[in-house]
Amino acid sequence: MGSAPEHKTLRIGVDVGGTNTDGVIINPSQALAPDKGIIAWHKAPTTPNPSIGINNAITTMFESAGVDPDQVASVTIGTTHFVNAVVERDPTRLSKVAVLRLCGPFSQHTPPCVDWPREMRDLILGHYALLEGGLEVDGHLISDINEAEIKKECAVIRDKGIRSVVVNGIFSPIDTVERQEERVAELVRAEISGCDVVCSKDVANLGFLERENAAILNASILAFARKTIRSFQEPVRRLGLQCPVFITQNDGTILSGDMAAKLPIRTFNSGPTNSMRGAAFLVQDEVDEAVMVVDIGGTTTDVGLLLANGFPRQQAAYSDLAGVRMNFSCPDIKSIGLGGGSIIRNNEVLAVGPDSVGYSITKEAMVFGGNVLTATDCTVLLDEKLDIGNRTLAKGALSDEDLAKFKAVVKYKLEKIIDTMKTSPEDLPVLLVGGGAVIAPDELKGASRVLKPKWSGVANAIGAAIARVSAVIDTVESTESKTTKQLLDKICNDAIEKAIAAGASKSTVKIVEMDTLPLPSRFTVRAAGDFDYSRTDLSDTLIDEFDPDKDSFIENFEKISGDSGRILVTDTKVPEDVDIDSYKPKVQNRVWYISETDLIWISTGCYILGTGGGGSPYPAMIQIREMLRRGATIRVVSPADLPDDAAVGCGGGAGSPTVGIEKLAGNEMVQAQEELFKVLGKRASHMISVEIGGHNGLQSMLLGADSNLNIPCVDGDWMGRAYPTKWQTTPVVFGERSPIFAPVAMADGNGNVIVMPKAVSDVHVERICRAALSEMGSQVGTADAPVAGDECKRWVVENTISQSWRIGRAVAKARRSNQVDNVAETIIAECGGAEAGRVLWKGKIVSVERTLRMGHVYGECIIEGADVVDDDSRIKGNNKYTPSASGFEGLLKIPFKNENIAAIKISQTTIDEEVHETEGDVLGLVPDLIAIIDAQNGEAIGTPEYRYGLLVIVLGIAASDRWKSEKGIEIGGPKSFGMDHLTYKPMGKFVKPISVIDEFDVTE
Structure with a gap:
């Protein structure tokens, strides 16, 4: 690699959308000048073969600005082609x-x-x-x-x-x-x-x-991706540009064309990201607060929140595209089928989209001589100042009254999506970008002001031009000779060096993502920085020489896409949203019949009560939902209604939460119950969950609805939360007989079953089962001997399914009413109010360490304090948070053993390159509940999902009074986790959850 010629200072950005192809040429050294360093720009309809459109864009810009191709350091291309194909179900x-x-x-x-x-x-x-x-x-x-x-x-x-x-x-x-x-x-x-x-x-x-x-979405788009990427590269080669060609990916950084063709899913959100980054570039001198970016193209409107530092707000730990849940973080973008090419239908109701004429707008829209009425036609008819097409060709297509309806529909659609994206009811600036922005009104409800900056129509191309460089190191290392921190420090340095080698400017490279996985110790680190404009020594990213076979592939692509150019959206029947305020669960004769809505809310609440552990309820929720759809009935009864001679069985999963997100259940739960029944010679009449927290919180419902059992489950559990061991349960706290949990059966789902008829104590039951558990894949289904109804009524933590339901409902309501900023307080209100809990901390996860021992995940999470809803609460130029005035300043440490154990303020000092911790105030401690939720959506985040960069809120909730005795604190307090130096002090007063059955029962 040689040094870069001094005259290669320009960057070309091209964004190939479903409707328009936009291009810019930027001189980055002039970014702060009035013209932002923008030398030329171009917008034209996307051609059936993107190669032609890219060629035309670059050629036109070269001619208009007198640019010499030898001045170009790189070409970076962004596209919505791949994500549009998925969203539109093409x-x-x-x-x-x-x-x-x-x-x-x-x-x-x-x-x-x-x-x-x-x-x-x-x-x-x-x-x-x-x-x-x-x-x-x-x-x-x-x-x-x-x-x-x-x-x-x-x-x-x-x-x-x-x-x-x-x-x-x-x-x-x-x-x-x-x-x-x-x-x-x-x-x-x-x-x-x-x-x-x-x-x-x-x-x-x-x-x-x-x-x-x-992976499925990625595979589905591969053939189309290859054709598209090649069509992007061809014009650059034909124009004789001797520079690397990059494709932008989801996080605003660049991919080589070869990598983008193999992993097109990494580009799915690059279009909106480019627009948001470009928008930040355009208003950097005007706006110093968070702003909602509304990018209106020809087909879709993409909306995201641009934080005060110029970076898009990221989605939660899980992302969602077209209703498909995935596990990599993307910019938090919501899309609707509204754009300049949206087709207008005026039947009983005037409809705008979601289908679009796409890149054929200049052929099919009425103002361009076509016969399809589009949003652009209506906008031109409404605004005589717009110089788009021929207004007379569309005159009379809609009456004045219908045009007013069109205007109202567009305004409503935009206001609704903006409102959905807000985390606070407060007004904030709205920045309109994209070629379809002309259809948007100048005033919008929820907007403190509406901005339409110069060059906003090509913001996406600007974002592509200024895209950053990133590098990822994903490696497995031994922790025998070095600590996790030592290894992580080295890997971070290696990632920074790799980013620099890939073209990043050394002074701008920062670590933007870190993750560690337990056993074997796997480290994933991403570094990112600005492109080093002075370098073009990246010859390995130059495009291939001419290949006739590949060129013929482009001809095939042209045939596939060139018929009409119309983009169709499959009309999907979506059930009407539940009215949360008026919804009433079905409770008849003291029996609660669980619906899908109930199940979703209970699942959300269970994970929050899991205090980081218990495993994600999501797979179990999906399994139970499918059972309901096949006609299964789930019945929940109050503990108070149990007959004294009832036989209350218990079943659940044991093992590591990390295993639970990966090794989804087989038949181990039911297998364990069947083996236990063989030993006991009798079956349970009711089922109770061992813990309400996490995955196990749903197991009583899953087992009760199984066709082999078909019994009601009890509105309660043995913990009121999640704990890592069976002896940390309320029956053991009461100690009326020992052991409680024997006989016990355990099945791993892979053909291995253990039945323990006797044991000396519940601690021995746990130790023996735990030893076997490690050899059974660190995850098993267990079945415990039934207890009598009168015993259950004495020992149970009551109404915890009801509590989960109420927490889940609160989270759903906070989202619906855009009160996510206050979701933590809403959850606490459902758990008894200010006396029963409080917000312990808000901030960003900056460090996570995990290790796996005997089926338990041990570790700690460090959270740097910040008010997560403030405009300036995201990463600053130094990759750090600015402490807010909220009181959450400094660092909080949360040690965990499957579940969170404590919340402790700490200070860190570095001596001889080693970090030393000093513990301060203890904000929360077991048996009280310490839960971490995602600050952006209120969902729980489990210990397996803790990762660098997540914005979180830490909740503290008072534990059930069942744990407040001396023996309860001994079994469920800090000493049981080896933290003898800490003394438990209740954080609040426990409030018994309100029973759904008591509140909504309709007795016939």
Whole structure:
């Protein structure tokens, strides 16, 4: 690599949208000048073959500004082509996908695409098979792959004509030895010549369903992506530009064209990100507060919150695209089918979109001589000052009254999406960008002012031009000789050096993402910085030489896309949203019949009460939802209504929460119950959850609704939260007989079952089960001997399913009314109010350490204090938060053992390159509940999901009085976690949850 010629100072940015292709040429050294360093810009309709549009954009800009191609340092291209194909459910651009799961007996109740909208699932999922394979969390095999089984499925896939295959194995992201996904991929390629195979581990990280979802979407778009990327590269080569060509990805940084063609999902949100980054660039001298960016294209309107530092607000730990849940963070963007090309239909109701004429607007819109009425036509008719097309051609298409309706519909749609994106009811500036911004009014409800800056129509191209460089290091390292911190420091330095080598300016590179995974110790670090404009020594990213075969591929692309250019949106039937204020659960004769709405709210509440542990309830929620849809009935009864001679069984999962997000349940829960029944010779009449927190909070409902059991579950549990061990339960606290939890049965779902008829104590039950658990994959289903109804009434933490329901309802209501800023306070109100809990901390996670021992995840999370809803609460230029006036200043440490144990203020000092901690005030301590929720949506964040950069709120909730005795504090307090130096002091007064059954019962 040589040094850069001094005259290569210009950057070209091109954004290829569904409707328009925009371009700019920028001189970054003049960014603070009045013209922002923008030398030339261009906007024209996107051509069926993007190559022609890119060529025209660059050529036109060169001619208008007299630019010499030798002055160009790089070309960066952004696109919405891929995400539009998914959002619009376009069958001409999405391929059918076959999914091969390497899962053994697991995940059978949650098949691929089970949580997708039906239309998406029908369009994309062509075949799936649950096959032998998969790993345990420690790297041992669930089972090896079966080549004959794979070849048999390949024959089916081949016969169905499917050319895209996803391979997803349990714990594949930590599979560095067996390489199961890679081996299966090789087999598939050998059996199905020329097919695309996507290994899930290349797309996303831990989180089985979410990773699989992302891989399926990625696979579906691959063929289209190759054609598109090549069409982007061709004009640059033909114009003789000797510079690298980049594609922008979701976080506003750049990808090589080759990588973008393999992982197009990384570009899905690059269009909105480019617009937001470009918007920040345009108003950097005018706005010093958070602003809502509304990017109106020809097909969609994308809305996101641009923080005061110029970076988009990021989504939560999980992202959602077209109803599909994935597990990598993206800018928090909401899209609606509204744009300049939106088709207008005036039947019984005047409808604007969601379908669009797309890039054919200059042919099909009336003002351009076409015969399709579009939003642009209506806007031109409403505003005589607009110099777009020929107004007379559209005259009379709508009456004045209907034009007024159009104006009102557009205004309503924009105000609604803006309102949805706000986290506070306060007005804030709205920045309109994009070629379709002309359809937007100058005033909008919820906007303190509406800004339409110069060059806003090409903000997306500007954002592409100023895109940053990033580098990722994803490695597995041994922690035997070095600490996690030492390894992480080295990996961070390596990531920074890698980013610099990729073209980043050394002075601007920062670490923007860090993650560590336990056993084996896997580290993922991302560094990002501004492009070093003085360098063009990146020859490895230059595009390939001319290839006739590839060029003919572009001709095929032209044929596919060139018919009409019209973009169609499948009309999906979405059930009406529940009116939260008026919704009443079905409770008849003291029996609560659970609906899907109830289930969703209970699931949300369970994870918050899980205090970081218990595992995500999401897979169990999906499994139960499918049971309800197949006709199952879930009944919940009050503990107060139990007959004294009832036999109240208990079942749940035991193990690590990290395992729970990856190894989805098989039949281990029911298997354990069946084995216990064989020993006891009798069945339970009711079912109770061992803990309400997390995944186990739903198990009493899942087991009760199982066709083999079909019994009601009790509105209560044995913890009132989540704890890591069975002896940390209220029956053990009461100690009326010992052991409580024997006999006990345990099944791993893989054919291994243990039944313990006797034990000396509940501690021995736990120790023996825990020892076996480590050899059974760190996750099992358990069944405990039933207790009598009168015993249950004495020991139970009452009404905790009701409490979960109320918490979930509060979170849903906060979102619906845009009161997420106050969601923490709303949750606390549902748990008894200010006396029963409080907000302990707000801030950003800056450090996470985890290790796995005996099926438990141990570690600690460090949160840097900040008011997470303030404009200036995001990363500043020094990659740090500015302390707010909210009182959350400094650092908070949360140690955890599956669940959060304490919330302790700390100070850190560095001596001889080692960080030393000094503990300060204890803000919260077990048995009180310490829960961490996502500051942006109110959802719980579990210990497996803690990661660098998340904005969070820490809640403290008073524990049940069942834990307030001396023995309760001994069993569930700090000493039980080895923290003898801490003394428990109640943070508040426990308030008994209000029973849903008592409140809503209709007795016949």
